[in-house]
Amino acid sequence: MVKLRxxxxxxxxxxxxxxxxxxxxxxxxxxxxxxxxxxxxxxFDTGFIKLQNLAGYAFAVLMILSLPYCLARGGHVRVEVISERLPAAYIRVADTAALLFLMVPVFGLMIWAYWPDLLYSWSIREGAIETGGLGGVYLVKTALPLAGGLMILQGLGAVLSPEARET
Structure with a gap:
């Protein structure tokens, strides 16, 4: 068990x-x-649609992958009006329950529901919506289930971390 952890x-x-x-x-x-x-x-009074698509793709990937990055550092949002008055042990139990019983099923459902669309996008090598735009939309769409899997993994890591047992 310790080795798996x-x-x-x-x-x-x-x-x-x-x-x-x-x-x-x-x-x-x-x-x-x-x-x-x-x-x-x-x-230079000129523009490139591919460059604009690249900026949009980079923004999408940055935003969706920032979620597991933030979770790994304990930067999630919480309402502190109530939790600041509660004991640390209660908050730890509530966080563990929320991670295991809310976050894991929600992100698991997100991956499961999105998977057929992602497979179709990969099968047709989905390209840009605009004429002359940057292809590879299927690669950007892959970031959504990847982020969901990373959220589940980071949630399990938060529950199993040694810091979690100290409170």
């Missing part, structure tokens, strides 16, 4: 590092593409 925690740490790299890359691509769009539009 440490394996899951190691997987969570590795997934968190990979998510951080993906978020950082998406952020850099977003900043660079928006800067290029502004310079090209206002400096």
């Amino acid at each position: 440490s394996l899951i925690l190691a997987l969570c740490r590795w997934a968190d590092r990979a998510t951080a790299v993906l978020c950082g890359t998406a952020c850099a691509v977003l900043v660079a593409s928006v800067l290029a769009i502004v310079v090209l539009r206002f400096g």
Whole structure:
């Protein structure tokens, strides 16, 4: 049991590092593409639809992958009006129950419900909506179930972490 717990925690740490790299890359691509769009539009009176699509794709990936990144650092939102008056042990039990009985089923359902659409998108190699746009929409759509899986993994990591047992 201890070996499985440490394996899951190691997987969570590795997934968190990979998510951080993906978020950082998406952020850099977003900043660079928006800067290029502004310079090209206002400096040279020209534009590229593919560059605008790239900015949109980078933003989508950054936003969806920021959720598991935030969860891994305990940055989730909570209403502190009630919980600040409760004992730490109660909050830990409530967090564990919420992670296991609410978050895991919701994100599991999200993956399950979205899977057929994702498979179809991959089968047709879904491209851009606009004429002349950047292809690869199916790659961006893959970020949604990936983020759902990462949320489940980070939630399990939060429940199994050594810090969780100290409170």
